[in-house]
Amino acid sequence: MKLTAFAAAAAAFLAFGPVEALAGRDLDQIRQRGVMRCGVQAPSNPGFGFPNAQGVWQGFNVEICRAVAITIFGDPNRVEFVPVTTQSRFPALASGEVDILSNNSTWTLTRDSNVNRFNFPAIVFYDGQSMMVPRRLNITSARQLNGATVCVQPGTTTELNLADYFRQHNMRFTPVVVADLDELRRAYDSGRCDVFTNDFAALAAQRTLLSRPQDHVILPERISKEPLGPVIRQGDEELTNIVAWTVFALIDAEEMGITQANVEQIAASSTNPIVRRLLGVEGNMGESLGAARADYARQIIRTFGNYGEIYERWLGERTPLGLERGMNRTWNNGGLLYAPPAR
Amino acid sequence: MSATLAPAKPAPALPGLAARARDFVKACFNGPLNIAISLACIALLVWLVPPLFRWAVLEATWEGTAQSCRQNAGACWAFIREKFWFSVFGLYPFEERWRPASMLAILVVMVVASTIRRFWNRWLLLGWAIAAPAMWVLMQGGVFGLPYVQTRQWGGLTITGIIAVYGLALGYPLSILLALGRRSKLTLVRWFCTAIIECVRGVPLISLLFMAAIMLPLFLPQGVTVDRLIRVLFAYTLFTAAYMAEVVRGGLQAMPRGQYEAADSLGLTYWQKMRLIILPQALTITIPAQVNTFIGLFKDTTLVVVIGVFDFFTTLRASLGDPNWLGFPTEAYVYAAAVYFVLCYAMSRYSQRLEREFRPGAR
Numbered sequence: 073m074k075l076t077a078f079a080a081a082a083a084a085f086l087a088f089g090p091v092e093a094l095a096g097r098d099l100d101q102i103r104q105r106g107v108m109r110c111g112v113q114a115p116s117n118p119g120f121g122f123p124n125a126q127g128v129w130q131g132f133n134v135e136i137c138r139a140v141a142i143t144i145f146g147d148p149n150r151v152e153f154v155p156v157t158t159q160s161r162f163p164a165l166a167s168g169e170v171d172i173l174s175n176n177s178t179w180t181l182t183r184d185s186n187v188n189r190f191n192f193p194a195i196v197f198y199d200g201q202s203m204m205v206p207r208r209l210n211i212t213s214a215r216q217l218n219g220a221t222v223c224v225q226p227g228t229t230t231e232l233n234l235a236d237y238f239r240q241h242n243m244r245f246t247p248v249v250v251a252d253l254d255e256l257r258r259a260y261d262s263g264r265c266d267v268f269t270n271d272f273a274a275l276a277a278q279r280t281l282l283s284r285p286q287d288h289v290i291l292p293e294r295i296s297k298e299p300l301g302p303v304i305r306q307g308d309e310e311l312t313n314i315v316a317w318t319v320f321a322l323i324d325a326e327e328m329g330i331t332q333a334n335v336e337q338i339a340a341s342s343t344n345p346i347v348r349r350l351l352g353v354e355g356n357m358g359e360s361l362g363a364a365r366a367d368y369a370r371q372i373i374r375t376f377g378n379y380g381e382i383y384e385r386w387l388g389e390r391t392p393l394g395l396e397r398g399m400n401r402t403w404n405n406g407g408l409l410y411a412p413p414a415r
Numbered sequence: 416m417s418a419t420l421a422p423a424k425p426a427p428a429l430p431g432l433a434a435r436a437r438d439f440v441k442a443c444f445n446g447p448l449n450i451a452i453s454l455a456c457i458a459l460l461v462w463l464v465p466p467l468f469r470w471a472v473l474e475a476t477w478e479g480t481a482q483s484c485r486q487n488a489g490a491c492w493a494f495i496r497e498k499f500w501f502s503v504f505g506l507y508p509f510e511e512r513w514r515p516a517s518m519l520a521i522l523v524v525m526v527v528a529s530t531i532r533r534f535w536n537r538w539l540l541l542g543w544a545i546a547a548p549a550m551w552v553l554m555q556g557g558v559f560g561l562p563y564v565q566t567r568q569w570g571g572l573t574i575t576g577i578i579a580v581y582g583l584a585l586g587y588p589l590s591i592l593l594a595l596g597r598r599s600k601l602t603l604v605r606w607f608c609t610a611i612i613e614c615v616r617g618v619p620l621i622s623l624l625f626m627a628a629i630m631l632p633l634f635l636p637q638g639v640t641v642d643r644l645i646r647v648l649f650a651y652t653l654f655t656a657a658y659m660a661e662v663v664r665g666g667l668q669a670m671p672r673g674q675y676e677a678a679d680s681l682g683l684t685y686w687q688k689m690r691l692i693i694l695p696q697a698l699t700i701t702i703p704a705q706v707n708t709f710i711g712l713f714k715d716t717t718l719v720v721v722i723g724v725f726d727f728f729t730t731l732r733a734s735l736g737d738p739n740w741l742g743f744p745t746e747a748y749v750y751a752a753a754v755y756f757v758l759c760y761a762m763s764r765y766s767q768r769l770e771r772e773f774r775p776g777a778r
Contacts, residue, residue, distance in 0.1 A: 116736025
């Protein structure tokens with residue numbers, strides 16, 4: 073009796089098992105095609121994703137996609153970058169034109185919902201709407217901005233957040249709306265408005281372009297939460313895991329002090345089991361994740377470095393953008409980046 | 416033009432440059448109103464030109480990095496220099512750029528050849544029949560040892576040229592058919608053509624492109640894919656045809672009834688009548704309107720950015736996002752404006768020449 077039940081279970085397993093063992097639909101498709109299609113911001117996004125003079129895509133978001141390609145294929149070059157605009161990005165993802173978006177899309181409930189059916193496996197950049205004011209106004213907090221004239225782009229959530237913030241704090245403001253960001257910056261630079269508002273990363277980039285950047289401060293308030301990260305279609309758990317653990321590997325590596333320069337040496341000499349498992353020296357984390365290689369994380373760090381190194385290369389203080397790390401430090405340095413352990 | 420301003424006295428057969436200049440100056444200052452207008456214009460020029468010249472030439476940076484540009488007050492042409500090839504080839508693989516370069520060369524030769532009336536025979540058609548697929552194969556590769564390059568990587572001036580030339584060349588004959596169909600005596604044909612024209616003309620080009628690029632794949636059966644550039648070209652061609660059809664129809668309606676009746680009384684068939692009598696005249700009188708539409712449609716090619724195609728204008732906007740070259744939008748826009756102006760002005764001049772050639776008596 074017991075034996076027949078076991079046999080039936082075994083038969084059932086044999087019949088349905090292999091189907092279950094296959095990866096998700098999207099990951100299968102990527103593997104079959106042999107290349108991942110990654111949607112990046114068109115025309116470009118300073119530091120995050122832009123084509124260089126040779127037409128090769130570069131930047132923070134671009135390296136995130138290449139890192140995912142290492143996990144899937146063991147090869148950072150098996151990515152095709154597909155430029156998508158703000159208007160076309162989600163239709164492009166939904167229609168299968170791209171497999172993954174890496175273009176500073178904010179994780180929101182609406183996008184994650186069963187209506188839109190997208191999935192945000194991990195956050196790679198914590199952004200938030202901020203306000204910049206001239207230093208000479210001696211303003212230290214956004215709460216002092218009652219009656220201010222504010223330069224803002226129309227028709228965006230930026231405009232909505234601004235109105236919400238001022239209404240919530242019982243303050244009044246006069247908007248100066250200009251659609252083009254360069255024009256908007258000139259309006260602010262020439263003194264047509266007291267405040268320039270945008271997401272922090274964009275605002276910091278705009279500050280470098282002012283006639284006297286050092287004369288302007290970005291106020292500490294973040295009046296909106298803009299967690300940015302890669303987006304995929306809902307319904308493929310394996311791809312979700314792969315994207316998430318690619319990002320986690322970058323963050324874990326920074327937390328543990330593993331860098332592009334020392335990764336091989338640490339892999340050879342470390343006795344810390346968590347480090348050894350992350351770098352694929354022991355255990356089979358890579359295999360259980362569905363990565364191409366057991367040491368996928370080591371390969372990613374060897375190629376691009378850890379999260380901090382990628383950040384510093386494209387966005388950090390020594391780049392023209394000069395973004396401070398702020399919220400994007402690891403948790404043990406006072407930031408929000410916290411990745412689950414590789415075990 | 417200055418010659419027409421000369422007084423109507425018997426002048427020497429060909430007035431010299433000095434004489435023409437003298438007449439021009441005289442015409443500018445022959446009365447208080449003209450004197451005031453001329454002085455205002457001179458003041459405007461004095462006010463505008465020196466600073467512009469200083470910015471664009473004297474204080475401009477012609478080579479170097481963004482740092483050297485920021486040290487100088489003038490224009491940063493080094494930026495355009497750095498991004499020039501990117502603006503021509505876009506995202507096309509850099510080591511393969513000889514292919515779009517030769518494709519552009521063929522395209523220019525073919526377009527120039529097509530503008531010369533002496534070449535308007537079946538050899539030109541044959542030339543296009545060979546060149547059009549050849550250019551496509553050259554760009555796409557995958558045969559003859561050429562590495563395969565997806566159409567989504569085509570970009571820059573190359574893709575602007577492809578969309579404009581292919582779209583306008585395919586859309587033009589289609590527009591004539593649509594215009595004839597809209598005036599057809601066959602009810603079904605008339606309804607069909609009217610529906611196409613009105614539906615396509617009634618929506619913005621952006622939404623047509625969006626439908627073709629993004630929405631269409633959602634409706635196609637699983638596994639059926641049509642290349643994105645083909646879909647975009649299809650939408651653009653249809654749009655071109657719908658707009659041109661109305662211009663052509665205007666020409667058809669402007670023809671006097673006598674022309675139709677004369678052709679009928681000669682016993683010509685419908686197609687003979689159209690080909691030999693009506694269309695040559697109708698197309699000739701609508702040349703200004705046609706070129707107007709052509710130029711508009713040519714500039715509309717920049718809208719393909721909305722579906723992520725990197726046309727010429729988009730490559731420049733993308734270059735503005737290079738963190739090493741932040742802050743030179745003016746230079747990029749001036750360069751883009753110059754290129755579009757040269758191309759559109761060439762079209763305009765060519766149309767004027769055509770008008771002169773076709774209707775020598777009309778001027």
